[in-house]
Amino acid sequence: MPGLNRAQLSRMFCEWAEWRKPDGGLKDMSCRVALLRLYRAGVIPLPAPRKRRVVSKRIQHTLTGEPQSPIEIGPGRISLSIEPVDRRSSPLWNELIDRYHYLGYARMGGAQMRFMVWAGQHLVALLGFSAAAWRVAPRDEFIGWSDDQRIENLHRVIDNSRFLILPWVKSFNLASQILARTARLLPDRWEERYHYRPSLTETFVEKRRFTGASYKAANWVCVGQTQGRGKWDRKKACDKPVKTIWLYPLERRFRKVLCR
Numbered sequence: 106m107p108g109l110n111r112a113q114l115s116r117m118f119c120e121w122a123e124w125r126k127p128d129g130g131l132k133d134m135s136c137r138v139a140l141l142r143l144y145r146a147g148v149i150p151l152p153a154p155r156k157r158r159v160v161s162k163r164i165q166h167t168l169t170g171e172p173q174s175p176i177e178i179g180p181g182r183i184s185l186s187i188e189p190v191d192r193r194s195s196p197l198w199n200e201l202i203d204r205y206h207y208l209g210y211a212r213m214g215g216a217q218m219r220f221m222v223w224a225g226q227h228l229v230a231l232l233g234f235s236a237a238a239w240r241v242a243p244r245d246e247f248i249g250w251s252d253d254q255r256i257e258n259l260h261r262v263i264d265n266s267r268f269l270i271l272p273w274v275k276s277f278n279l280a281s282q283i284l285a286r287t288a289r290l291l292p293d294r295w296e297e298r299y300h301y302r303p304s305l306t307e308t309f310v311e312k313r314r315f316t317g318a319s320y321k322a323a324n325w326v327c328v329g330q331t332q333g334r335g336k337w338d339r340k341k342a343c344d345k346p347v348k349t350i351w352l353y354p355l356e357r358r359f360r361k362v363l364c365r
Contacts, residue, residue: 110155115140127260127301135236138214164203164210165196176227178276183224187287189294190219197221198231206231206269207314213266216299218291222283229274230283233267234291236260237307243329243350244307250364258363261301263291265308280319284353288323292355304359309348317349325351 109117112133118124118140119131126132144151190198198219203210215236222230237259238244244262245255270280288306296302309331310317317327331348356362 109152111137111140111151114151127299132215135215164199166200166204167197169197170200170204173271173273176224176229176274178224178229178274178279183276183279183282185229185283185286186223187283187290188221188223190221194221195219198233201231201271202233202267202269205272206267207311208267216260216263216295218294218298219267220287222287224276227274229271229276229279231267231269231271232265232283232287234263234295234306235266237262237264238309241307241331241350244352247326247328247352248305248363249360254364258304258365261304261363263295263303263306265306268308278322281322284319284323284325288353288355302356304354304356304362306353306355308351310351312347312349314346317351320351320353323353325353327351 115133115136116131119133119136124132124136140149140151143149188194198221199210213233213235217233217235219234220232221228222232239259240255248255250258268280268284270283291306292302308320308325310320312330317325321327328350330350331345333345333347
């Protein structure tokens with residue numbers, strides 16, 4: 106409709122489509138991200154932004170994020186504390202991911218949770234979970250859902266979009282222990298924040314860089330690999346790195362929940 110700005114269009118679409126969060130609120134931010142991506146891909150037109158805000162994408166690097174002295178944790182059961190990121194710890198999480206994760210920092214879309222992992226007084230790892238990929242053939246075949254079921258229940262699949270063991274930390278089996286313990290606490294934490302329980306988590310491991318051994322050791326299942334296409338590759342360019350696809354059920358009856 107003429108005269109509406111992007112935010113108004115987003116809210117109007119959510120109202121029209123009944124696109125709401127489990128708590129009843131409009132999924133306005135998810136809609137804005139989707140509309141912007143469709144616009145950039147040339148699928149839809151959008152009105153020009155009414156106000157241009159200059160937002161720095163650069164993550165500030167501080168002394169706290171500088172490389173630390175080597176930390177070596179011996180074999181055996183490790184005492185870990187996995188804590189959700191809050192406003193105070195968010196800048197450090199962003200900085201460390203930007204500095205030391207090979208993908209760097211990128212704002213995660215949709216519902217999301219970030220965690221810091223501590224071994225005693227030492228920060229040893231960071232994790233991030235966000236909205237799942239829209240369509241992934243091996244994942245969808247593993248679940249066995251229809252397109253309608255996927256559209257209805259995709260929010261119950263969450264993506265482990267970032268996982269980083271800090272480079273100065275050395276410990277045998279630390280990564281798999283963190284993944285296993287996070288999977289046990291994640292459904293409750295997610296439900297507390299978003300008022301529904303996730304049923305499955307996914308991740309994508311770049312094949313030329315990593316074997317996925319830590320995910321395998323934590324009982325994740327490799328169901329195939331990507332074709333090297335990005336989320337918005339409409340021309341089938343296949344110019345992205347090939348990644349293996351790993352899944353971990355967060356409840357035994359995940360297929361029944363996702364296919365209803």
